[in-house]
Amino acid sequence: MPDTLTAEAIGEIIASLDAKVAKLVQRGERLEAVIMVLLDRVGDTARVTIAEAVAIERRLYGKGSVAGVRKKVHDKKYTLEKRGGEKEARIPIDQIYDGYLPIETWRKALEAQKRGR
Numbered sequence: 001m002p003d004t005l006t007a008e009a010i011g012e013i014i015a016s017l018d019a020k021v022a023k024l025v026q027r028g029e030r031l032e033a034v035i036m037v038l039l040d041r042v043g044d045t046a047r048v049t050i051a052e053a054v055a056i057e058r059r060l061y062g063k064g065s066v067a068g069v070r071k072k073v074h075d076k077k078y079t080l081e082k083r084g085g086e087k088e089a090r091i092p093i094d095q096i097y098d099g100y101l102p103i104e105t106w107r108k109a110l111e112a113q114k115r116g117r
Helices: 007-040 050-062 066-074 103-114
Strands: none
Touching: 007 103, 050 066
């Protein structure tokens, strides 16, 4: 005879899962904060090369290719920007990942939070 779960047991399982998910989300937010600070050290954190765009797409979506990124540029989903002195044009990262928070915005929010706003 198979075991059955009571409504109370199911509720406890759901509550336990909710707590675990909340911890994972909090950990992700902390990790993002550290990553943003470290990224600030390397210079341009708002734009990436085509090769970097491919790497990001592979990490985010499990697939990505130079041809695919170039097609998105051609279809005007991504914009290539070349600034003075740069050898390669770059793509704004928020066009690849809409959850990206520019370091300047993140820093202002953190400073406001520290001041108690």
